[in-house]
Amino acid sequence: MPAAEHDPHGADQRRPPLAVLKFGGSSVANAERIRAAAARIARERRAGAELVVVVSAMGDTTDELLALADALTGEAGAEPDPRELDMLLATGEHQSATLVSMALHAQGVRAISLTGAQAGITTDGRYGKARIANIEPRRVRTELDHGNVVIVAGFQGQSSAAADLAETTTLGRGGSDTTAVALAAALRADQCRIFTDVRGIFTADPRLEPEARQLIVIGYEEMLELAHQGAGVMQTRAVELAWVNDVEIEVLSSFEDAPGTRITEDPLVEQRNKVRGIAHDRNVAKVTLVAVPDRPGVARSVFQPLAEAAINVDMIVQNVGHGGTTDMSFTVPRVELARAKKVLAAVSEELGAQELTSDDSVAKVSIVGAGLHNAPGYAARMFGTLADAGVNIEMISTSEVRITCMIAEAELETAVRALHAAFELARPDPVDAAVVR
């Protein structure tokens, strides 16, 4: 075809870049914010990118629906049927997806909303905490080819591909992040941008430490530990999924036009100040079984029933036994303390423990950074800094990239600020100057 030979654009006819954007509940909380989100999407679209947009439910919708469900389930202790609850909660994302689509239409942008099922997202079928089993984004690609911005209802997927047998399942709190990362992986997107109500990932919570500095980039593993240790910006499963699939995420504010923080494989990790951030978590309570028999099998007797009740146990300390007994302390999420105590009362009696005590006025503070494990000086500096600040350490746990101390909640702010100063986190990282996107 001679005509093609003369087409100057012939060599450049590549597909435009594809970005997955995700807008959280606060970014679509009302008509005004939906319009603002749509304006942002419209701008990116006009710049030429193909866009898939994942949305959460509007503002407090999920909490309001949960309250209605609780009101109807009624009796103390009874919980709403998980299947019905998932059907109910998924409507929140259906609503916001259609509304964002309408707002784009009003701004002259072609758009279509899809449910999780229409986006081809199937899950393992576990209500309330489903995992994505497969994404077959046939429909998403078709709609992109038709020139549409594709709005996908986050937080959900179907248990099967047959319309009448499929059940709606939700991915758990923050599941829309996972939807976005999974779609970015399945579509081999060039970008995955998480729009939220903060500007990015900080060296500490700016509400506790005004000197906290926004990070330009952070490694997957470090981000995972920050998220696990209470930095609520990203769902940990979304970070894991991004890591496994090599999807680079940018976390940024939907309210200001400023660069966010990139979560990626950090090639400069060896050259950095090893401590990257201070995390803290108030959702923690300490439980102690006093004077349990010091014999094999005791730990299983304690932790098996908690696991069966789906209560996450985090830090565990068992003192050196004396006189045939030992004390066993561990932490549980504070919101689960009442349930944990109910489970443990039976266990305690069965084991003949002397006493079951608990403390919900504690908190965790962590330093996070790749390679901490191989640099023992950091642990010593953390413990010394807390001691100098008069903060007593009640428990310690460590991972490859993290050291965590349990302290009294009243001393949390003091601890965060002392550690932030000791590890010089307010000072811009000189390595960042070398970061090339």
Add this chain to the structure above:
Amino acid sequence: MPAAEHDPHGADQRRPPLAVLKFGGSSVANAERIRAAAARIARERRAGAELVVVVSAMGDTTDELLALADALTGEAGAEPDPRELDMLLATGEHQSATLVSMALHAQGVRAISLTGAQAGITTDGRYGKARIANIEPRRVRTELDHGNVVIVAGFQGQSSAAADLAETTTLGRGGSDTTAVALAAALRADQCRIFTDVRGIFTADPRLEPEARQLIVIGYEEMLELAHQGAGVMQTRAVELAWVNDVEIEVLSSFEDAPGTRITEDPLVEQRNKVRGIAHDRNVAKVTLVAVPDRPGVARSVFQPLAEAAINVDMIVQNVGHGGTTDMSFTVPRVELARAKKVLAAVSEELGAQELTSDDSVAKVSIVGAGLHNAPGYAARMFGTLADAGVNIEMISTSEVRITCMIAEAELETAVRALHAAFELARPDPVDAAVVR
């Protein structure tokens, strides 16, 4: 199997009766009413029936979602995309279905909610006014066999059976009635009961005529005319569907425990007082094209554009022409008057009409009863009664079972009460004593 021979219940092992119940929006408007509806359902279930329950969206949910959509669509004149709007509105019924199911669980009744898609309802795919194309209630039957009360989200169906290509379509206002009747037909249910905020069908609107009496039974055709002429209790399509499929409907109150009105093929129609009820409708406006040319094709020039704009024209009167021109009057729904005038302004100019006038202070009043057409005395009595009451008749139209007069809206109450008295509708129908269910 000798054992079976000795089973005294062997001969009676029939399937229990199957009833389809429908609860409208006001019957599930809040947690308290949902609990009350669930209590009613639980009672019927404990009496032994298998139950399929169709629900509308809670109270004002649909209106609130419409308001949000309008706020986002913004610009005057622009309307929300019909596809997105259907996805949005269908969430209202998803929510109420799951909540009714949860409320039943709390009362110890096994129940499961299904979306229109899960209930196997497919439509012709027309957004906002879809018609049910097919019902394949495989899943409904399975859940009934498992001992569940099956709660079905009303008002909706999917355009296809493939999860990722299917689109959610709604059946139009009042569409949940249609869902209930269609399910009753597909499942060959023994009963179809429509729970609403009135006790049944009355001889006139009790707000206008305190003497109005509840009917025990009414024929499909009469009900259809009553519904068409403004009695808002049932969607006309649902009545048509019931008639075609020979489904008997009972309309009754969800707030009191009293018998309602049965809509059925009325075998006693020949023995009745022929006028069964007075209907009225305020949602009407009169439009007149003054002095249009009196030549073939004019009517098409007027009504074709209105039909294309989906504006329903009802009564039409064309005066005898004189001097080569004629006046043409007809009624449109009052809520469509502004749109109709826009369409007709162009038509009027094109035809060279002298003037386009309209009047939105009119109303329609009708007498309805099987066989009216063959009993000319009724028309004369209607016109005479209105004349005696000082009510001027502006237009007249008739059908097999109805005579309708257009009058001034200010005289509507006078007209309804005069007709109710003239046709002795307050007096119990002696034939009803013979009605056996």
